[in-house]
Amino acid sequence: MAQANSPAPAPARKLPGSLDTNRRLDRWLNINADGTVTLYTGKVEIGQGILTAVMQMTAEELDINVSRLRLKAASTAFSPDEGITSGSRSIQESGLALRHVAAETRDLLLTRAAQKLGVTLESLTVADGVVSARGGGSVTYWELATPDLLAREATFDVTAKLPQEHVVVGTSLERVDIPNKVTGKPSFVQDMQPPGLLHGRICRPSGPKATLKSIDFKEVEQMPGVVAVVRDGSFLGVVAEREEQAIRAERRLARIAQWNNGPDLPANDPRHLLTLQAQAESEVINTKGDPATAGAKQFSAEYTKPYLAHASLAPSCALAHWGEGKDSGKVWIWTHSQGIYPLRGDMAQVLGLPEHDIIITHAEGAGCYGHNAADDVTLDAVLLARAVPGRPVRVQWMREDEFAWEPFSSPMVVKLNAALDDQGNIVNWSHELWSHAHSTRPGGKGGVNLLAAWHLEKPLPAAKPGNPPLPGGGSHRNAVPLYDFPNQKITNHLIRQSPLRTSALRALGGHANAYAIECFIDELAEAAGADPVEFRLRHLKDARAKAVIEKVAKMANWKPNEKGDGERGRGIAFARYKNLAAYIAVIAEVHIAEEVRVIKLWGAVDVGQAINPDGVINQIEGGMIQSASWTLKERVDFDKVGVTTRNWLDYPILSFVEVPEIEVALINRPDAPPVGAGEGTQGPVSGAIGNAIYNAIGARLRDMPFTRDRIVAALSA
Amino acid sequence: MALTIQVNGKSHEVQADAETPLLYALRNDLGLIGTRYGCGIGQCGTCTVIIDGKPVQSCDVPVSAVVGKQITTVEALGSDAAMHPLQQAFIAEQAAQCGYCSSGILMAAKALLDVNKDPSDADIRKALEGNLCRCGTHSRILRAIKRAAKEIRGA
Incomplete structure (x- = not known):
């Protein structure tokens, strides 16, 4: 994005979204003679309904029915390179690119129509691809289009429709992928069954630092159906004719492999981060006024969150087909990676192949909510396929592999200090946070971010763990408060190396930062004798922020200074995602009888222009339930050797019996730019639950998850 | 064998x-x-x-x-031409995000509706206790199953 007040020279003009780096129109669209339109996007469906939304935006500008659109699954063979589908940026990047491409395509078609019909542009109208002249005569897009039509770069000469002209955008079009999913049709990479398919499984080390000491796998090679056992350093896998044969063979490998465990892992406590201060990259990321200002009363509090798992319902899966004969040296790959181009770059380094001989096509997996094992399993499949050229190999991780080896969300510690003046206003604010990295996806500089690559006999080291820069931020996402305090100081302590691998999970550091801020705001409101809603509004200038807070308070019929009754209570929280995207305010109602139950969640949301309102609400509801689950139940456990969380009993998530009732309202702003909805709920929901618990029982829980043990300890304290 | x-x-x-x-x-x-x-x-x-x-x-x-x-x-459960009321209801309520849990939940719901034509919210939740959804579409799924039950009863 162009920055305001950038230093000279003036930046070059930018085209919308990913169009700026993929300027050819035919990279995005093709008008077909058969009355259909092919649409290419580099973004991928991860259960968020993004493909339906970009199809709406495209159909809107082209003035065609959505049913004419044919969407091509993203592939390195032909798709625009849009990097990674992450950060709730797909509407801004792919959607806005396609909106512009479609508008320009319509313009080119209308110019041709005017020539053909011998009329002026102004006399033309379009309905579902039929161009009609006011005085009579018509011609269709399908007649007008020729292969050269879009063989050009985008220009700056067209403008998209005004919001009030929209007829498709802003409607709750049904998701295009749901019918197949409810009728049991092949929908996922897990479902691909090409002829000659073999099945692979990987036998992982005893822990993240372990190496393979010895193994004699002759007996495994003799097992029924086993086609190959592959060992390369500490990478150990098996290929078999049938899936259950591969699983059985992998279990035998696990029994006979001897591992060196390597150095001990530390105790599982987020405050371990504080002991690593010597390794921290500490940076003051924001100051305002005089951070040394003293108020009448000083307050401080410390909040933590543990390692969290993405815990996709489907263990990660990929297919790979290593060419033989004339195709020798080429590999075809199907993956649910969120970034097929960055993955290809890392893959080329591991395989020593030129990128164009690695053809990666996206196929859906289950919801991933961030960087899970999708990329890792892809390299696993390729390494096994290389051992059996000419036959496709499907590798699906077992549930225990997924829990033990996916990259986790980093633990975090947030220390907050504030001062109130005599009127109970916040006059000073300090936020210090400690975290590991939140981005170790493929495509990192100076290394390879794929699990198996680190286990090979000639290992390829990992890239330096990354932290996306501000304004979006990584560990420091949402660390700068949106509240208007006169004096403040925000400090980020980033400790890149972590005992367990960490990477992006929904909202990154924004979850813990917004959670901590919102709990602390409630602590200060109480000290000031103020109502939590009024106290927030008092410290905000942003009108859209105030609007969602007022809206959610109204929805929940919030009573000023309402008090819980020792069992039931309610709490509120708010954040603007990344301080530049969706505004979200949440109220939680909890009931506590040793265990915390969330009874109901209310959410008020402003995502600017809602392309598909029901799609936005679905994302918001899902984010709210997932965050409630993180807050109440979730923590990855490990011992000195490795991860001990292996199944859903070890890692319970909110069940159908436990999920709260949910009520979500959108404040639609068709004139404001559309932003993503997938991640902004995470911090506010945790904050609202923490505040509701305090409201109910008068005990402040600051360490997530808020389990039965912690409630009992808080009640007896 | x-x-x-x-x-x-x-x-x-x-x-x-x-x-x-x-x-x-x-x-x-x-x-x-x-x-x-x-x-x-x-x-x-x-x-x-x-x-x-x-x-x-x-x-x-x-x-x-x-x-x-x-x-x-x-x-x-049904065909494209004649979907089961549960499948229709899942589409009508847009009761999915990634959809990986859908098949299992549809079958658990079918087994419930076969023996209980008018399940309460608590009945449905209990019947789905063994089914996880990670995307958080639970409330839509509960709505869809109630809608399908009503449709089947002809109410």
Whole structure:
């Protein structure tokens, strides 16, 4: 994005979204003679309904029915390179690119129509691809289009429709992928069954630092159906004719492999981060006024969150087909990676192949909510396929592999200090946070971010763990408060190396930062004798922020200074995602009888222009339930050797019996730019639950998850 | 060894070891990929099928144990032309995000509605206790099942 007040020279003009780096129109669209339109996007469906939304935006500008659109699954063979589908940026990047491409395509078609019909542009109208002249005569897009039509770069000469002209955008079009999913049709990479398919499984080390000491796998090679056992350093896998044969063979490998465990892992406590201060990259990321200002009363509090798992319902899966004969040296790959181009770059380094001989096509997996094992399993499949050229190999991780080896969300510690003046206003604010990295996806500089690559006999080291820069931020996402305090100081302590691998999970550091801020705001409101809603509004200038807070308070019929009754209570929280995207305010109602139950969640949301309102609400509801689950139940456990969380009993998530009732309202702003909805709920929901618990029982829980043990300890304290 | 199983009203011979989980026979031998692997130990419900009227997690039952029983998978719930009211309701309520849990939940819901025409919210939640959804579409799924029950009752 162009920055305001950038230093000279003036930046070059930018085209919308990913169009700026993929300027050819035919990279995005093709008008077909058969009355259909092919649409290419580099973004991928991860259960968020993004493909339906970009199809709406495209159909809107082209003035065609959505049913004419044919969407091509993203592939390195032909798709625009849009990097990674992450950060709730797909509407801004792919959607806005396609909106512009479609508008320009319509313009080119209308110019041709005017020539053909011998009329002026102004006399033309379009309905579902039929161009009609006011005085009579018509011609269709399908007649007008020729292969050269879009063989050009985008220009700056067209403008998209005004919001009030929209007829498709802003409607709750049904998701295009749901019918197949409810009728049991092949929908996922897990479902691909090409002829000659073999099945692979990987036998992982005893822990993240372990190496393979010895193994004699002759007996495994003799097992029924086993086609190959592959060992390369500490990478150990098996290929078999049938899936259950591969699983059985992998279990035998696990029994006979001897591992060196390597150095001990530390105790599982987020405050371990504080002991690593010597390794921290500490940076003051924001100051305002005089951070040394003293108020009448000083307050401080410390909040933590543990390692969290993405815990996709489907263990990660990929297919790979290593060419033989004339195709020798080429590999075809199907993956649910969120970034097929960055993955290809890392893959080329591991395989020593030129990128164009690695053809990666996206196929859906289950919801991933961030960087899970999708990329890792892809390299696993390729390494096994290389051992059996000419036959496709499907590798699906077992549930225990997924829990033990996916990259986790980093633990975090947030220390907050504030001062109130005599009127109970916040006059000073300090936020210090400690975290590991939140981005170790493929495509990192100076290394390879794929699990198996680190286990090979000639290992390829990992890239330096990354932290996306501000304004979006990584560990420091949402660390700068949106509240208007006169004096403040925000400090980020980033400790890149972590005992367990960490990477992006929904909202990154924004979850813990917004959670901590919102709990602390409630602590200060109480000290000031103020109502939590009024106290927030008092410290905000942003009108859209105030609007969602007022809206959610109204929805929940919030009573000023309402008090819980020792069992039931309610709490509120708010954040603007990344301080530049969706505004979200949440109220939680909890009931506590040793265990915390969330009874109901209310959410008020402003995502600017809602392309598909029901799609936005679905994302918001899902984010709210997932965050409630993180807050109440979730923590990855490990011992000195490795991860001990292996199944859903070890890692319970909110069940159908436990999920709260949910009520979500959108404040639609068709004139404001559309932003993503997938991640902004995470911090506010945790904050609202923490505040509701305090409201109910008068005990402040600051360490997530808020389990039965912690409630009992808080009640007896 | 050769085992004969009854799936969706037809007889199928499967060449597999007796202890092979039913899930893999359905997916890899019969091509019924709507039934999906999630955990392998009966904790998540993505592989739920109906066996003799009861919802069963097919990852956790050997194929030899279902010989002579009637197995129904999501593929037989309805067709594109004539979807089951549950399938229609899941579309009407947009009761999915990624959809990986959908097949198992549809089958658990079918087993419920077959014995309880007018389930309460608590009945439905209880019936789905063995099915996980990670995307958080629970409230839509609960709505969809109530909608389908109403449709089936003709209410």
